[in-house]
Amino acid sequence: MAPSGLKAVVGEKILNGVIKSVKKDGEWKVLIVDHMGMRILSSCCKMSDILAMGVTIVEDINKRRERICSLEAIYLIAPVQKSVRALINDFKDVGFTYKAAHIFFTEPCPDGLFTEIGRSRVAKVAKTLKEINIAFLPCESQVFSLDDPTSLYSFYSSKPNEEKDKMIENLAEQIATVCDTLKEYPAVRYRKGPEENARLADEVYRRLTAHKADNPSMGEGPDKARTQLLIVDRGFDPISPILHELTFQAMAYDLLDIKQDIYMYQTTGIGDSKEREVLLNEDDDLWVQLRHMHIADVTKKVTELLRTFCESKRMCTDNANIKDLSQMLKKMPQYQKDLSMYSTHLHLAEACMKKFKASLDKLCEVEQDLVIGATPDGEPLKDAMKSIVPVLLNNELEPYDKIRIILLYIFHKKKGITEENLAKLIQHANIQADSNIITNLENLGCNIIAGGSNAGKTLPERKERTGSTYDLSRWTPIIKDVMENVIDDKLDKRQWPFISDPAPINTTQTAVSARFGHWHKNKSPPEYRTGPRLIIFVIGGVAHSEMRSAYEVTQATDGKWEVLIGSSHILTPTSFLNDLKSLDQVPNPDC
């Protein structure tokens, strides 16, 4: 199943709009990328895709490269000084590095740099120069990232930051390219409170208007006037990135060491046991099916699917499990792709459960009671301190797990806790080295110390949610309430003001003919989807459970709305705590 949504839109734009547009039969090309270009490309295209479009090699612009003067080069780069200088350098000497240059910038190129290019020899060999207006990573079909893990520090560090204005402008431009790519011209809203929200929202609105001037078709289409863009800060929901989640994707990224979406494990294939690296992304259909499922359901589902698969292909096994995989492969090597997919997910689920059973089952019980404020039976939590003390004294738990429990306890207390109580907790848990993580949360506007700078700020009231849920998964991210309210047009305008007056919402349904007017629906390009979108940008990082909420809410509207969520980067609990730890420190100059 081909990926839909953001990845498809960006992939199509890059493959067709960039690479195919300069394709010439019989001629191969070199593709040169800088860091941003490479990340964008890698997130939506495979090597085989671009090879089919005539690209034979991908190079990093900042590394020393050989001359390949028989081939032309495509540059996919951000319009920043480092990349532009490297570009100019390729054509500086008498011997050009490549035969010609096709230049594609991710964003509008500033005048200064443009002039530099104009005055160099590049201008003579450039056969193409375009601004593609894609300055973000399409991580999933409904999730985007701006690829900047330093963002939390930039916004909320205790140290003064002179570059803050420039940083907000850059961020705004990147968010505007998301809307431009999706051909949306949304009404911009922000959460009233921290001043950064308003500033960013303002800047985004300005950039959006500039883009609309160049690209008037943005925001056109039936129902598009209802599209909204929400700017929200991380401090709005500090619980979701800290809580232990038991859905497959969130759990795997929290408990296992998965870097850049690559999962490594040992396996037996046709040959001997070897280390295998697998990319967890939407090209893996099974991953798309399983990623938001509760872990208890995952193993069941995969085993069931594997059994069905084996039966349909006449692979006689008594137990369809991963141990017999090498046997199955020898008998039917043509099913290698499918079998390795099942193998990967069984290993992944097993690894998650192993870690969970080792120390986390009791912990999760306590966590859920704290964040819901009641036991699974509905009894309100009476003595929270009593339930967390055994956790804090447990020496087998990692310091970060203890910090997470302490934080959840503080949030449970709503008004914060006293400094003495905090000191006592830190001592019980023996986490003095990491204790600044807790206090640094005040920078995000969270109420940690009772009567401190954030006194009076509380977490919002929650919706009542019923329905069968697992006892250890009762928490819903706060942003889900917001998403549902926007769609029902119930989001409070005072707490979530608009930057500009929104277009009047047409509540009456326009009559739609059942017979006529639908001819275009089968042939529409991916970004042209009828119906409004809700785009949410979280300042400081987005958690996996919040990403999952976007899909759940979209599904609940039966396709009428599409909810997209994104941030500067995607958080895991560990990375969030690491980010928080550094908020009161000076950044390392050698990085």
Added chain:
Amino acid sequence: MRDRLSHLQEMSNGHVEPMEDAESTVSDTFSNVDLEEELPHEAVVFDDNSPALEEVFSQSQDIHREIQLIRLEVKRLREQNSRMLQGTTTMSTIKRDSNAIGADIKKRAEDVLARLHDMDGTSHKLEETHGSNSAVTRIARTQYACLSNGFRDAMFDYNEAEMSHRENCKAQIQRQMEIVGREVTGEEVEEMIEKGQWNIFNDNIVSEGKTARSALSQIEKRHQELVDLEARISGIHEIFLDIAMLVEEQGPMLTSIQSNVQKTDEGIQDALVKLGRAKRHDNNNPFKKMFCSCFPCFNS
């Protein structure tokens, strides 16, 4: 997308040429200094990589063409199989029957495998001559990886075509068996295929009448096709094993662009960073600062 080529060309034409050289030499001394200073500027010109490159491209072109031909054959096989099912042609008018197509695919597949092994050999030789980070080696590796994947997909397509035909034949046999008054389940048909026992025809069936006779003849035909199909698939089993080994050795990460880019020249990049740091620390060396003022540099 915004096209700014015309802006660029305007700017370039409006700019006076002679100034360019002076400007670029001035900017040279300020920018790109780190790179030039740390490592001696080698003339990284590989004038002799053009013929190697040409050979790589021509090899990959040939393999690509062969894979396309295999895909075409698979398409013909699908058409052929469906014609057999519908019984729209008699045996004599079929120019190339499934077995001939199957044999052709097998031959081509063996040929492609041999060519891929050759290409693998070429990349290894290039790696030895030019180094594993050189452009021509990486181009060869990438072409090889993508062609192997393309080949694997084409062969999987072939397998799919045969498997779906198998299911269709089975279903038809079941239907025809009903007509002659003997109902069978899918499992039973499987058993019959595997054991080759078709003598159940002899009991409890209606063998009189035109419908019954034609149904029996259809069952015979499908039986024969299934036997041929099994023979084709087992004949090609070795090839599938080879492909599976090939792809497994490369690993699934090879199609990721990120891993293709980052492999190169990592060592040099690390070295540059370390040299940069060393330079900074060296410049901050208090002894150096002290001596520089006491002993003016001696210029010979």
